[in-house]
Amino acid sequence: MTERPLTGRMRPDGEALDIAGYEKAGGYQALRRALRMSPKEVQDAVSASNLRGRGGAGFSTGIKWSFVPMGASAPRPKYLVANADEMEPGAFKDRYLLEGDPHQLIEGMIISAFAIEAEAAYVFIRWEYQLGAERVQKAISEAYERKYLGSDILGSGFTLDIRLHTGAGRYICGEETALLNALEGRRAIPRQKPPFPQTCGLWGRPTVVNNVETLCNVPHIVLNGAEWYKKLSRSTDGGTKLYGASGRVKRPGLWELPMGTTIREILEEHAGGMCDGYRLRAIMPGGASTEFLTAERLDVKMDFDSVAAAGSRLGTGTMVVMDDSVCPVRALHNLESFFSRESCGWCTPCREGLPWVEKTLEAIEKGEGEPEDLEILGEHGSSLWVGRTFCALAPGAMEPLRSALALFKDDFERHISEKRCPYR
């Protein structure tokens, strides 16, 4: 049995671990240890662990923190924000952590805030995560009661307040700068970077935005050390990873496994393989905004660099499995409807390009496609790309489209030439 630091102590009945249970299982010991360290030492430990951001971009957490101005001359207040706006289609890993072990997040946040000398922290949670919000709120209250939050935490002189903020339900709020705008009560549109949030974030102050899963890793690194953490992994990235599988697999679900577990192992051993009568066609390894990988790629390790080398992205690590009964055009139309609806409307290519893609896919699926449509889709695939759009939403939306146009070309062509969907 491999170690499962993030999920190992969760209750089997699906109820949240309360503060007594959490403390009994060793909770808040990491905080005590961190408070005896200096912020720099905590940062160093996290850097040494090779913890990479679990929100999808995979940026080194330690390096991200190191950009925050420190010391007496740093602008104040500084903020830490937990990004719990998990809205990537196919992803439900943060939900599991929020609902099952909210104190683990709170402890991770307190330590991380300590590491960057922040005095205020927010949990920005997706509106639909009502149960998670309830449980996190309860955990915050419990933490205040036990003096893990508030002024002079455990007599250390460190002070932190955490507030829970429930989003209004926009995918773009998962983008950290749009999240900050939303948190400030503004329109949820991304901000130009640079300046990065670490120097100019929430209300213009130094801010770190970390994903829920990332923050949950922090107590374990502090408690057990970077070397232990790196050894959990089967790749160069440290730690374990919450992997998920959805689609027509026998046991859809979520598993905490060593970072770098192969797609095959996740799919066949943990998800139990494909449902009877269905064959695997392709997977999106990290949610809806990642490129399709076909069955030939099953032995790719699910870590940031390996998946990238295979032509996709680890993303959230929660894979969406597409079987051979699914019409790829229809699946793609479903995805692009989502992205098009979730565009914030700020930059032209995303605002106008995505609806065009969506309408084109709809026409093809309805048998009203025209031969030029493939060219139009292809052009959007390259013109809604990184650097041309304001943020990563549209490029993310183009990842499945670009790969689908290459992998399922025949399906597209048949839709157009036969003027119908061959899957119906």
Next chain:
Amino acid sequence: MGKIYIENKAYEVNNGQNLLHACLSLGLDLPYFCWHPAMHSVGACRQCAVKQFKDESDTKGRIVMACMTPAASGARISIDDPEAKAFRANVIEWMMCSHPHDCPVCDEGGECHLQDMTLMTGHVSRSYRFRKRTYRNQYLGPFLNHEMNRCIQCYRCVRFYRDYAGGTDLNVFSSHDNVYFGRHEDGVLENEFSGNLAEVCPTGVFTDKTFKRHFTRKWDLQSAPSVCVHCGVGCNTIPGERYNELRRISNRYNGEVNRYFLCDRGRYGYEFVNGHRRLREPRQRGDGDDKRLTAKEAVIAAARLISSGKGAAGIGSPRASLEANFALRSLVGPDNFYMGVSGRDLRAITLASENLLNGPARSPSLREIEGSDAVLLIGEDVTNTAPVLALALRQAARNGPVTEASKLRIPFWDDGAVRTATQGMKGSFYLLAPYATKLDDIAKERYCASPDGMARLGFAIAHEIDKALPGVDDLPEDERELAGRIADGLMKAERPVVVAGMSLGSEPIINAAARVAWALCKAGKEAGLHYSFPECNSLGAAMLERKSLDEAFIAAGKGKHEIAIILENDLSRRLGPGYLEAIKSFRQIIVLDSIVTPASTAAGLLLPSASFAQSDGTLVNSEGRAQRHFKVFTAEAPVMESWRWISDIKKKLGIFGWGTINDITRELAKELPAFERLPDRWVGISGMKIARQTHRASGRTAVTAERTVFEPKPPEDPDAPFLFSMEGFHGQPPSPFIPRFWAPGWNSIQSVNKFQSEVGRALRGGDPGLRLIEPGHSLKEPSSLIIPPAFKRRKGEWLLVPIYHIFGSEEMSVLSPSVATLVPDPYLGLGAREAAIIGVRAGEELSVKVSGAVLRLPVRIISRLPEGLAGLPVLPDLPVLPLPGWCVLSKVKLSAA
């Protein structure tokens, strides 16, 4: 400055700017939408994509947005790169997905930035074949038409309205491809600068509603450079005319004055020129007679009247040009010439002009005010008296925060990042006002008091800066501390500006402002002193003549004058209800004016004058900048310019007249040293004359086709270097003579880029206008410098102060139908506490007894109006009273019946 490389060619550019600014400043064509030279970059539209290369060996490059990329030394870009070009065409195509392509029926057509940019990218046909998105449009008031279907979502409108102009009731709603720009519900836009949306919007979403009522294409508008006449700021404008009707006003860039924006009074006040109150023919009245005269008869009648009595008095006007005033002065002789404002008002404007001349503080231009790092504003509700000055102050208040952002290495042009970094920060803007104003939101400190109270705080600030100056001994502790904080803020600045005005008629305020500015100068600051003068030529008038109306009446009372010649002046606005009695001191009155006014009803002889758009003339704005406006079209006979009437009368009287207005300018310059340099700028221009009409003007032979197919001979214009024709010079003339902004491929107002030395800086060859006032070297304290005693409220009496309204308080603009709809109903203003003490609620009527007049007015609660004060708006339906003054308020008793 530094070198960047475009298509491998080296160019010198301003490194502090971004690549889009650099390319446009070099005269290169690079399309853009969301960027605006005054509002900078946000990177939303993605239209200005170029390819950037790391170094000479980089052949791949990457697409970047020029507006979001620093023009750093050594930067290498390509505009012509095929990939960049294709992407720019893509962006247009996306914008065109839902754009209705209704150019033939769109008011923007022919001056549409979207049209220009579309052509520039080469996009021709659209492959999008699905349904277009449509929106519901809104009623936004009398000034702007709303057509959301045309929107390309560049976000400029909300950035201008909210971020730049401080408005709150226009916003962006919804998201994805359903983004909507409008109000939360239909209604009149509240911001005083809303009209700029017509120019800020790159296409036809916001268009000029008044123009729509008498629409003509831009290329059919006849235009000439002009100057706004609706306040003392002197914004440069381009009035457009066709078929003897003034059709609209658009902005004329002047880097030192209004730059890119006008206020709504200036933009929409123009319709008085076409209005029913225009005087269109000479009239003679007397003994119950009201006779129409021809021009010739009128001149004879005037000459006869003038020679019939003893010494005719000439009464000038702060809304008439220097030349018209001087012409009248010359007709009656300097001894018999008076400036047509009350003694009190003339003392105030004279004092202000002397403070500018005598003290060490320079009167800054609007650009310099915009660039100042601390502002003290004393007692002037500039949003309502000099709106574009308020807009400049709003920008000045951002300089401190922008400097803070630069410490985070955020360039000033990265507008989104600057605003993120500086939210909640306030610049050093200190506001002293009699009541809450629209600039309160940007003030670091604000203080409401009586006029004397504000002056006292001003003197206290000066004392804090220079302890050698007398302090205000009996100032409460909290106000002394406030003075200290303000003094500190001003002293921390390098280029502080003190702004005050004459709208409260308070000499102590005028002096307190000067004293603060002078103390700052003494402390080594480059301090500016700006006075907001009430009318378009108030400062010019004060420089021309020191004798007021009071003296005219005294002289008439002593029998010196029997006849008065009143130039473009409604004396009822100067003298209040008593004017009818006062002008009886004269046996006969001759009035020259462009409009019928209450005062002109008393005139025996009325001569119709040309409006500002139909005449040339020089006006001196609050900065002390003399600016020439030129005839846009000729007045229809018998209407003539005032100076021409006077010249004709002179000739009839056998005295030498003038051939052109330039003869007057020259004579003025010779006679009065203050105007010595005037002719250098506008007189004696030789060479080919400039066409007032565009090279695309249409219908030149169709205009009179029912009579003749031959083109009528255009009117002559001996006064100015312009022709009433599409023939003539079409290139870029010297800046004072730019009749419109146009450049090949640039049909919209954005073409101003092509007329500037560097985008956003001076027009080529320098900005128009001539500064007539420079500071003196030795400090001469004004003789009337007295620190007033603290305000004491009186029992049963209230100090009534005037309250100004952008729409309503200015004489000419209220004659425009669109503006008239926004003039508030008369009211009496009271602070909430004061109203409670009296026992009245908003809307209930009070009787107001003041300077002999009794008014019955509903109460309006005025935020922060101090106790012991009441406010009376300056509105057309209310008498002009010498305010501030004490009044008695009493509840209106309901009659028993």
